[in-house]
Amino acid sequence: MPSFIELRHVTKTYRTLQDEDLLALQDVSFDIGKGEFVSIVGTSGCGKTTLLKIVAGLIPHSGGEVLIGGSSVEGPRRDIGFVFQQPVLLPWRTVLENTLLPIEVMGLPLEQYRERAHEILDMVGLTDFADRYPFELSGGMQQRVSITRALVFEPDVLLMDEPFGALDAMTREAMNLELLRIWSKSGKTVLFVTHSISEAIFLSDRVVALTPRPGRLADTVEVDLPRPRRLDLMQTEAFGKLAKRIRSLLGIKEELGGIE
Ligand SMILES: Nc1ncnc2c1ncn2[C@@H]1O[C@H](COP(=O)(O)OP(=O)(O)OP(=O)(O)O)[C@@H](O)[C@H]1O
Ligand SMILES: [Mg+2]
Known part of the structure; x- marks a missing residue:
């Protein structure tokens, strides 16, 4: 390779x-x-x-x-998308708004990426939570949001x-499986x-x-x-x-x- x-x-x-x-x-x-x-x-x-x-x-x-x-x-x-050990989400922004944060920071056209954000939220099983705030989510769900945020701008790496x-063993295993699924889909x-x-x-x-x-x-x-x-x-x-x-x-x- x-x-x-x-x-x-x-x-x-x-x-x-x-x-x-x-x-x-x-x-x-x-x-x-x-x-x-x-x-x-x-x-x-x-x-x-x-x-x-x-x-x-x-x-x-x-x-x-x-x-x-x-x-x-x-x-x-x-x-490059970077996922830190702690999900550093902005508490006053919804799941969708947190996902779109890098797009705003980079000054990319928000409208163009909104659909993409929904796609990734769907991929990690958070479609129903797009308009919720971080405090309404479990730790594992928050970590998934930090992954969507790292993926939304299509980084190669x-x-x-x-x-x-920071996750319990069961959630961690579920996240491992999910990460492999995302990885095999996104390449x-x-x-x-x-x-x-x-x-x-x-x-x-x-x-x-x-x-x-x-x-x-x-x-x-x-x-x-x-x-x-x-x-x-x-x-x-x-x-x-x-x-x-x-x-x-x-x-x-x-x-x-x-x-x-
Ligand atoms: N900003 C810094 N200034 C001085 N020393 C640092 C700094 N950041 C890290 N170090 C030192 O560098 C070494 C490596 O730190 P690093 O955080 O990369 O380790 P790690 O393998 O990630 O550890 P852990 O598994 O505990 O997260 C450590 O001895 C740490 O004390
Ligand atoms: Mg470390």
């Missing part, structure tokens, strides 16, 4: 308030193909959010290069930073951050494992499990083998039971 997003020797050093250098990422290189679903896993503080923000052009890197579609990322890009971290390139090894395997074509800080590439693991995927896939031996491999890459001891 030809590369679409390319990370070449990406390094990030933060300057702390104490004026010290903190090496967060070191020499990270990997590629993502167009339409591919790739997850990043690693322990807390290993640089996952940092990596995602660098790819989005939200923060500068200190060394190396990120290319999207062959051009270097130098600042925030319009062709979707970056998701632990988007389901976006997705880079997904999670601390859940099973979530990463279930969703992805490939899982990128980072070492503890400073985040370096431990390895990338190909997930050669058939699609469409169902939740009972997680009970299979092949799934278990992949989870074991990733746990060992992250240095998680089997006898501890590991993280989910």
